[in-house]
Amino acid sequence: xxxxxxxxxxxxxxxxxxxxxxxxxxxxxxxxxxxxxxxxxxxxxxxxxxxxxxxxxxxxxxxxxxxxxxxxxxxxxxxxxxxxxxxxxxxxxxxxxxxxxxxxxxxxxxxxxxxxxxxxxxxxxxxxxxxxxxxxxxxxxxxxxxxxxxxxxxxxxxxxxxxxxxxxxxxxxxxxxxxxxxxxxxxxxxxxxxxxxxxxxxxxxxxxxxxxxxxxxxxxxxxxxxxxxxxxxxxxxxxxxxxxxxxxxxxxxxxxxxxxxxxxxxxxxxxxxxxxxxxxxxxxxxxxxxxxxxxxxxxxxxxxxxxxxxxxxxxxxxxxxxxxxxxxxxxxxxxxxxxxxxxxxxxxxxxxxxxxxxxxxxxxxxxxxxxxxxxxxxxxxxxxxxxxxxxxxxxxxxxxxxxxxxxxxxxxx
Ligand code: SF4
Numbered sequence: 402x403x404x405x406x407x408x409x410x411x412x413x414x415x416x417x418x419x420x421x422x423x424x425x426x427x428x429x430x431x432x433x434x435x436x437x438x439x440x441x442x443x444x445x446x447x448x449x450x451x452x453x454x455x456x457x458x459x460x461x462x463x464x465x466x467x468x469x470x471x472x473x474x475x476x477x478x479x480x481x482x483x484x485x486x487x488x489x490x491x492x493x494x495x496x497x498x499x500x501x502x503x504x505x506x507x508x509x510x511x512x513x514x515x516x517x518x519x520x521x522x523x524x525x526x527x528x529x530x531x532x533x534x535x536x537x538x539x540x541x542x543x544x545x546x547x548x549x550x551x552x553x554x555x556x557x558x559x560x561x562x563x564x565x566x567x568x569x570x571x572x573x574x575x576x577x578x579x580x581x582x583x584x585x586x587x588x589x590x591x592x593x594x595x596x597x598x599x600x601x602x603x604x605x606x607x608x609x610x611x612x613x614x615x616x617x618x619x620x621x622x623x624x625x626x627x628x629x630x631x632x633x634x635x636x637x638x639x640x641x642x643x644x645x646x647x648x649x650x651x652x653x654x655x656x657x658x659x660x661x662x663x664x665x666x667x668x669x670x671x672x673x674x675x676x677x678x679x680x681x682x683x684x685x686x687x688x689x690x691x692x693x694x695x696x697x698x699x700x701x702x703x704x705x706x707x708x709x710x711x712x713x714x715x716x717x718x719x720x721x722x723x724x725x726x727x728x729x730x731x732x733x734x735x736x737x738x739x740x741x742x743x744x745x746x747x748x749x750x751x752x753x754x755x756x757x758x759x760x761x762x763x764x765x766x767x768x769x770x771x772x773x774x775x776x777x778x779x780x781x782x783x784x785x786x787x788x789x790x791x792x793x794x795x796x797x798x799x800x801x802x803x804x805x806x807x808x809x810x811x812x813x814x
Pocket of ligand 1 (some may be wrong): 457
């Protein structure tokens with residue numbers, strides 16, 4: 402918590418936009434903004450905590466899993482307006498106020514309410530967003546800043562923000578200035594140490610990315626924003642996602658280029674993932690590549706999408722190209738496995754493979770009924786705060802330092 406009792410402002414300075422990236426904006430009622438059981442802990446992005454201020458993104462990526470993951474939740478709205486998920490931006494009404502309420506205990510006056518999550522030892526990582534880009538334009542940047550202020554003020558959590566934009570430095574500088582204003586140097590240092598910023602791209606080719614990530618800033622601008630954050634002492638991570646099958650098979654060159662572009666030695670961790678979509682999203686991505694003049698990429702993607710063995714070979718080639726470049730613990734390669742591929746990928750976990758999907762689940766042992774005379778065992782301090790394996794540096798406050806979806810349980814609408 403901050404040393405000040407000042408309430409962070411949640412007021413919007415300007416009227417909300419009615420359209421973003423040519424899409425109409427719809428604002429819908431919501432019950433919650435923070436999801437405490439998102440499932441994203443499996444990807445080591447967070448300790449299962451996520452927050453989302455919206456449900457449909459201002460960007461349009463052909464491979465995005467959110468439309469299918471949120472199909473049932475947003476169907477009534479989409480049916481009523483005759484639009485698809487990709488054609489609209491959906492924001493959550495009073496999202497920052499709802500987040501505020503989730504962080505405080507109920508009852509009492511606004512000034513007298515106490516934080517729910519004020520334990521200094523609770524330094525879990527919360528991730529945003531599993532559903533929308535947190536910085537797709539300045540209005541959304543401002544909303545994300547207000548949400549982060551509340552989390553910084555009322556908890557000791559770390560906040561991981563991922564974006565396909567080049568606007569994360571706007572968030573970083575605004576939060577640094579705010580933290581300095583209300584708590585001086587010390588709180589500004591602590592607040593900076595609790596923020597982790599990352600940009601996402603699966604290619605360094607601006608034109609190639611523009612075919613399937615519509616409305617997003619150029620990859621080169623995203624990378625420049627990451628460098629700015631690194632040069633100004635902020636904590637950063639890399640997200641090489643989604644990476645396509647390469648027509649020429651030059652995965653080693655690809656991985657080296659990505660590592661250099663991200664300046665991986667300055668990132669705390671680097672996530673990587675091949676393109677995992679199926680069905681309509683895959684068809685749309687192949688078509689986009691074809692239409693934009695990348696027929697060789699379209700053919701390569703079509704091939705792996707229709708040939709399981711080819712897809713597995715592409716995933717392994719991509720993984721191995723990354724894995725031999727990174728020191729132990731740095732790479733986090735997200736891989737959906739099957740029963741058949743499980744043995745191979747289990748052997749790669751020490752090299753950074755993170756196993757996902759139903760086949761990755763370890764069968765639960767059969768329940769053992771306790772003997773009637775056995776007293777209950779109380780385990781203290783059993784909370785798993787280390788799941789994200791990303792801890793705030795201790796004693797070094799002078800250097801402040803995301804395809805296919807897992808179930809998000811993100812049905813807050
Ligand atoms: S992949 Fe991310 S940036 Fe792209 S549309 Fe989906 S949520 Fe937005």
